[in-house]
Amino acid sequence: MELVGTVSLITGGAVRIGRAITMALANAGSHVVIHYRQSAKEARELVEQLCLHGLRASCVHADLSRPSAAERLMERVRREVGPVDVLVNNAAVFHKRSWWDLTPQDLRAELAVNLESPLALMVAFAHQRRAGVIVNLLDRRIVGYDPSCPAYELSKKALAEATRAAALALAPDIRVNAVAPGVVLPPPGKGEKYLRDRAGKIPLGRRVRPEEIADAVMCLIRADSVTGQILWVDGGQHLLGSAANLMPT
Numbered sequence: 001m002e003l004v005g006t007v008s009l010i011t012g013g014a015v016r017i018g019r020a021i022t023m024a025l026a027n028a029g030s031h032v033v034i035h036y037r038q039s040a041k042e043a044r045e046l047v048e049q050l051c052l053h054g055l056r057a058s059c060v061h062a063d064l065s066r067p068s069a070a071e072r073l074m075e076r077v078r079r080e081v082g083p084v085d086v087l088v089n090n091a092a093v094f095h096k097r098s099w100w101d102l103t104p105q106d107l108r109a110e111l112a113v114n115l116e117s118p119l120a121l122m123v124a125f126a127h128q129r130r131a132g133v134i135v136n137l138l139d140r141r142i143v144g145y146d147p148s149c150p151a152y153e154l155s156k157k158a159l160a161e162a163t164r165a166a167a168l169a170l171a172p173d174i175r176v177n178a179v180a181p182g183v184v185l186p187p188p189g190k191g192e193k194y195l196r197d198r199a200g201k202i203p204l205g206r207r208v209r210p211e212e213i214a215d216a217v218m219c220l221i222r223a224d225s226v227t228g229q230i231l232w233v234d235g236g237q238h239l240l241g242s243a244a245n246l247m248p249t
Contacts, residue, residue: 001086001133001221004029009077009084011035011064011121012091014043016185017137020210021088022046022057024218030086031056033077037063037091064091065112070120078128086221087125089118089136089159094152107151114155115162122166122176131173133221136163137213138180140234144242160230167228175227177220182234183207203236 008025012018013034019042026032032050036043036059043059050057058081062073077084093113097106122134139156146153160178167176183200184207216233220226232238 001224003086003221006030006085007033007077007082008086008088009033009035009074009121010088010090011117012037012039013088014039014046014059017181017210017213018088018090019046020214021090021217023050024211024214025086025088025221026050026055026057028218031058031081033057033081033084034059035062035064035073035091037061037065064117065093065109067112067116067120070117071124074121074124074128083128083130084125085130085132087121087132087134088217089121089134091117092137092156094149096149097151098148099150102150107154110151110155111158114152115158118159119162122162122170126170126174132175134166134170134174134176135217135220136160136176136178138163138178138230140180140182140232140238142180142230143238144240146242163230164228171227175220175224177226177228178230179213179216179220180230180232180234180238181208181213182232182237184210184213200237201240202234203239206235208233208235 008030010018010022013022014036022032022034034043047057047059060076062069093110118136136159138160141153142157142160163176163178170176213233216231220231
């Protein structure tokens with residue numbers, strides 16, 4: 001896919017992995033629309049930074065904990081910027097709740113952001129009736145089982161299945177793929193030591209950089225014959241199954 005002149009919507013695109021993906025798409029010539037919920041300052045600063053370098057960017061707020069907001073988000077972007085050519089479902093929430101502590105409210109909160117809103121955005125994207133590309137961000141935890149975060153794990157496993165199903169349903173006009181990151185950044189408020197202590201065994205011996213996740217997303221966007229695939233960018237941790245499932249990315 002040639003990205004110059006396209007419009008790309010990146011959910012959670014102002015910080016962490018989302019920021020790296022946003023930067024990669026902007027540098028490739030796409031008009032990036034940075035969705036945010038709480039990171040208004042970071043989103044606006046990133047838009048300013050990109051525009052100062054002659055790139056095209058804008059930002060938009062939506063609370064994806066309410067899946068009904070997803071349709072309105074897509075419609076707003078179409079109205080203000082134009083039809084969306086690339087959708088990156090990156091926004092997610094993570095709450096550490098064991099099976100013993102899990103409540104229906106916990107499950108609904110994770111499913112709303114991590115599954116229902118990406119699904120709603122994919123449907124709204126398809127309703128544009130034009131060719132395009134969708135990339136969903138998953139997690140290495142979709143292989144094996146992590147008893148410390150069942151709601152998160154189930155939501156990402158379901159999104160992996162939705163990726164494959166949508167790839168078949170939306171072909172040939174829309175390609176749908178996913179990237180499954182491994183250990184990338186410490187959780188908000190935690191430092192490098194926290195990450196080192198909990199990263200677990202990584203066959204390649206080092207954690208993943210956000211730019212490597214962005215490279216994988218760009219690879220899938222540009223690979224015109226690839227759909228329904230999950231690209232693991234985790235240093236080989238998914239090969240270890242449940243033994244690697246120790247902490248959030």
